[in-house]
Amino acid sequence: MRYSYLTDLECPKDGRRYDAGVPQKLCACGSPLLARYDLAALRAEVARDDIGAGSPTLWRYHALLPVGSSDAVVSFGEGMTPIFGLPRHGRKIGVPGLVVKDEGTLPTGSFKARGAAVGVSRAREIGIRRIAMPTNGNAGAAWSTYAARAGMASLIVMPRAAPEIARKECAVTGARLYLVDGLIGDAGAIVGRAVANSDWFPVSTLKEPYRLEGKKTMGFEIAEQLGWRVPDVIVYPTGGGVGLIGIYKGLRELQELGWIGAKLPKLVAVQAEGCAPIVRAFEAGAEHAEPWQDAETVAFGINVASAIGDFLILEAIRATGGCAVAVSDTEILQQLADVGRRDGAFFCPEGAATLAAVAKLRSGGWLDGSEEVLVLNTGTGLKYPDTVSANPPVLPIGGSIPMLD
Amino acid sequence: MRYSYLTDLECPKDGRRYDAGVPQKLCACGSPLLARYDLAALRAEVARDDIGAGSPTLWRYHALLPVGSSDAVVSFGEGMTPIFGLPRHGRKIGVPGLVVKDEGTLPTGSFKARGAAVGVSRAREIGIRRIAMPTNGNAGAAWSTYAARAGMASLIVMPRAAPEIARKECAVTGARLYLVDGLIGDAGAIVGRAVANSDWFPVSTLKEPYRLEGKKTMGFEIAEQLGWRVPDVIVYPTGGGVGLIGIYKGLRELQELGWIGAKLPKLVAVQAEGCAPIVRAFEAGAEHAEPWQDAETVAFGINVASAIGDFLILEAIRATGGCAVAVSDTEILQQLADVGRRDGAFFCPEGAATLAAVAKLRSGGWLDGSEEVLVLNTGTGLKYPDTVSANPPVLPIGGSIPMLD
Numbered sequence: 001m002r003y004s005y006l007t008d009l010e011c012p013k014d015g016r017r018y019d020a021g022v023p024q025k026l027c028a029c030g031s032p033l034l035a036r037y038d039l040a041a042l043r044a045e046v047a048r049d050d051i052g053a054g055s056p057t058l059w060r061y062h063a064l065l066p067v068g069s070s071d072a073v074v075s076f077g078e079g080m081t082p083i084f085g086l087p088r089h090g091r092k093i094g095v096p097g098l099v100v101k102d103e104g105t106l107p108t109g110s111f112k113a114r115g116a117a118v119g120v121s122r123a124r125e126i127g128i129r130r131i132a133m134p135t136n137g138n139a140g141a142a143w144s145t146y147a148a149r150a151g152m153a154s155l156i157v158m159p160r161a162a163p164e165i166a167r168k169e170c171a172v173t174g175a176r177l178y179l180v181d182g183l184i185g186d187a188g189a190i191v192g193r194a195v196a197n198s199d200w201f202p203v204s205t206l207k208e209p210y211r212l213e214g215k216k217t218m219g220f221e222i223a224e225q226l227g228w229r230v231p232d233v234i235v236y237p238t239g240g241g242v243g244l245i246g247i248y249k250g251l252r253e254l255q256e257l258g259w260i261g262a263k264l265p266k267l268v269a270v271q272a273e274g275c276a277p278i279v280r281a282f283e284a285g286a287e288h289a290e291p292w293q294d295a296e297t298v299a300f301g302i303n304v305a306s307a308i309g310d311f312l313i314l315e316a317i318r319a320t321g322g323c324a325v326a327v328s329d330t331e332i333l334q335q336l337a338d339v340g341r342r343d344g345a346f347f348c349p350e351g352a353a354t355l356a357a358v359a360k361l362r363s364g365g366w367l368d369g370s371e372e373v374l375v376l377n378t379g380t381g382l383k384y385p386d387t388v389s390a391n392p393p394v395l396p397i398g399g400s401i402p403m404l405d
Numbered sequence: 406m407r408y409s410y411l412t413d414l415e416c417p418k419d420g421r422r423y424d425a426g427v428p429q430k431l432c433a434c435g436s437p438l439l440a441r442y443d444l445a446a447l448r449a450e451v452a453r454d455d456i457g458a459g460s461p462t463l464w465r466y467h468a469l470l471p472v473g474s475s476d477a478v479v480s481f482g483e484g485m486t487p488i489f490g491l492p493r494h495g496r497k498i499g500v501p502g503l504v505v506k507d508e509g510t511l512p513t514g515s516f517k518a519r520g521a522a523v524g525v526s527r528a529r530e531i532g533i534r535r536i537a538m539p540t541n542g543n544a545g546a547a548w549s550t551y552a553a554r555a556g557m558a559s560l561i562v563m564p565r566a567a568p569e570i571a572r573k574e575c576a577v578t579g580a581r582l583y584l585v586d587g588l589i590g591d592a593g594a595i596v597g598r599a600v601a602n603s604d605w606f607p608v609s610t611l612k613e614p615y616r617l618e619g620k621k622t623m624g625f626e627i628a629e630q631l632g633w634r635v636p637d638v639i640v641y642p643t644g645g646g647v648g649l650i651g652i653y654k655g656l657r658e659l660q661e662l663g664w665i666g667a668k669l670p671k672l673v674a675v676q677a678e679g680c681a682p683i684v685r686a687f688e689a690g691a692e693h694a695e696p697w698q699d700a701e702t703v704a705f706g707i708n709v710a711s712a713i714g715d716f717l718i719l720e721a722i723r724a725t726g727g728c729a730v731a732v733s734d735t736e737i738l739q740q741l742a743d744v745g746r747r748d749g750a751f752f753c754p755e756g757a758a759t760l761a762a763v764a765k766l767r768s769g770g771w772l773d774g775s776e777e778v779l780v781l782n783t784g785t786g787l788k789y790p791d792t793v794s795a796n797p798p799v800l801p802i803g804g805s806i807p808m809l810d
Contacts, residue, residue, distance in 0.1 A: 077487020344553030
């Protein structure tokens with residue numbers, strides 16, 4: 001058994017192949033590149049049950065990841081996040097089979113740790129020593145954190161409006177950090193100019209092929225944790241869309257290995273009404289999404305006006321019979337409050353957007369209420385204190401609480 | 406194999422036994438009560454290797470926990486937090502064998518989730534429907550969260566100076582929340598008066614016996630994750646001390662089962678110079694600790710002037726050849742910054758206090774640098790944004806980053 005069955009990189013648009021042993025960015029045609037594996041050999045040499053003997057981290061899937069040896073792994077023990085039911089909230093919104101995979105318990109408090117763990121490990125392995133990226137906050141925090149662990153330098157640019165905790169995470173882990181008075185696209189333009197003709201390697205969303213490989217482990221874990229089967233529906237908050245594309249890629253790899261059956265979950269992309277380019281493209285039957293003007297939402301992580309992987313997102317949704325749905329900030333904050341009170345889970349606003357989508361799809365009839373629906377809570381609510389108001393009474397020393405009922 | 410081998414409760418001071426099937430508080434003598442198990446039967450019926458087949462949560466140790474059936478478990482999938490090295494920081498402070506168990510990846514972002522998961526599960530199982538507690542923040546957040554999941558009501562009182570995120574966690578999970586213009590002891594007095602003659606059950610530190618059982622799983626996990634052996638030294642930030650007492654209790658149970666050998670780690674209790682009652686008692690050779698006057702530290706979770714389990718903490722330290730050490734707020738914040746930059750780990754201030762203690766014990770010669778030293782980072786740095794300053798430059802749209810070196 002090899003540690004990794006990675007073979008090369010493939011362009012999903014024109015089929016061109018690229019050497020995975022050296023740093024690669026986009027295909028010459030402008031498309032993201034996808035990592036490919038020798039799945040036939042893997043199928044012959046690795047049994048599904050071997051996975052269970054691995055560590056309770058995403059590295060248990062190392063054969064399906066691009067990192068060539070355990071020595072190259074940069075890790076805080078990330079992965080195998082819990083899946084649990086939301087029984088009270090699920091019943092209230094008419095979907096009793098509602099479950100969540102809670103990515104908030106990953107290092108750095110968000111699913112971005114997956115992409116950073118695999119992306120940084122592979123970057124270092126192939127000789128990259130300095131990484132640069134635009135971010136809406138969580139990705140920058142994660143890549144700065146893993147870069148520090150790897151002994152690599154990082155340059156992070158994020159919108160001034162990004163959650164403040166992300167600045168602190170970058171600062172404490174030693175990133176070179178800049179804010180921009182604009183959106184993530186403006187940050188991306190600044191990074192692009194800064195790294196041109198330098199040895200700083202840009203690791204923007206899908207502009208290098210390995211972040212996606214980390215994200216696909218969400219798909220692996222969902223299948224394994226459910227006993228090597230998939231739920232009926234997976235609902236994902238969609239900004240750059242790497243998580244959704246990754247889950248789809250991961251599940252297709254498991255199918256090719258024969259580790260899961262023919263059924264795929266319907267994949268649902270959730271966006272905010274204030275920034276819904278994928279939803280608009282889905283409804284129009286388009287293959288690509290036009291950039292969204294004046295993007296704005298409380299779910300800052302999905303405030304992405306233009307996604308380079310738009311066609312991959314739309315393909316994953318359509319191929320699985322899923323859909324794309326937009327929800328309002330009001331709905332997001334209401335769901336965040338409701339699920340906390342009912343089931344004790346403190347969602348991030350992006351995660352709460354998936355709950356709003358489930359409620360909307362149920363009331364609109366797209367869901368009939370019998371389905372097992374898995375939502376991704378992509379981060380911990382702890383990173384978003386402003387989504388909750390708390391104004392408790394203040395008592396003096398020796399004070400009393402009004403009579404309890 | 407039974408789900409739980411719990412037999413009854415025992416007073417560690419006078420040996421009296423109590424029925425574990427009904428709610429119990431302190432022994433008649435005022436001491437905390439300890440849960441006892443039929444370890445002889447467990448040893449005969451359960452093999453150490455059976456544990457590994459369980460879920461990657463603290464519930465894999467259910468035979469050694471007080472909850473009677475899997476149906477009674479209230480869970481977010483907590484436990485089996487990662488242990489990883491801090492190689493760069495460890496070398497810098499002269500202890501290359503430095504490792505951390507990172508409790509920040511638990512639900513609610515702190516080790517308090519362990520006590521809440523087991524405490525709430527058991528409370529509900531024996532008929533309690535309303536819980537009340539004073540807290541320095543994290544425990545209240547955890548118990549409010551698990552109570553919401555259990556469908557139980559919670560009343561939480563915390564100092565006004567407690568980290569603000571804890572208020573939000575209590576609010577979003579529906580607690581009845583009050584602040585007090587004082588310390589945790591003042592909050593405790595308010596709770597005590599409020600619940601007297603009511604059906605609200607007080608779950609203050611060690612005033613009910615089951616929170617400790619959750620905390621002891623840190624000891625179980627450390628032993629199992631290291632391959633059923635213990636490190637040379639375990640360093641713990643000590644406020645109420647339940648974690649330290651729990652690790653000691655857990656390791657002693659493993660010894661009695663024959664699952665680990667005769668060696669125990671030296672247990673080190675770390676306090677802040679601004680609140681060090683246990684350190685003072687340890688140095689004086691006392692069995693109990695006098696309350697600390699005017700307690701104050703940036704490590705708010707260990708700002709506990711008086712601990713009801715003081716004699717149990719001191720016993721655990723002395724029985725293992727450990728010690729108690731106080732560190733300054735300046736040292737704490739310096740270590741927090743250093744370990745973030747060097748190894749990418751964002752510690753909470755209580756966790757950083759353990760690093761300050763390791764540095765101090767090494768420079769003072771108590772550690773010779775050859776030891777495997779495990780520190781507990783009891784919570785995620787994400788809950789303490791004020792420990793890090795970040796003032797990045799702000800660029801306009803279209804702006805440029807000064808030339809990168």
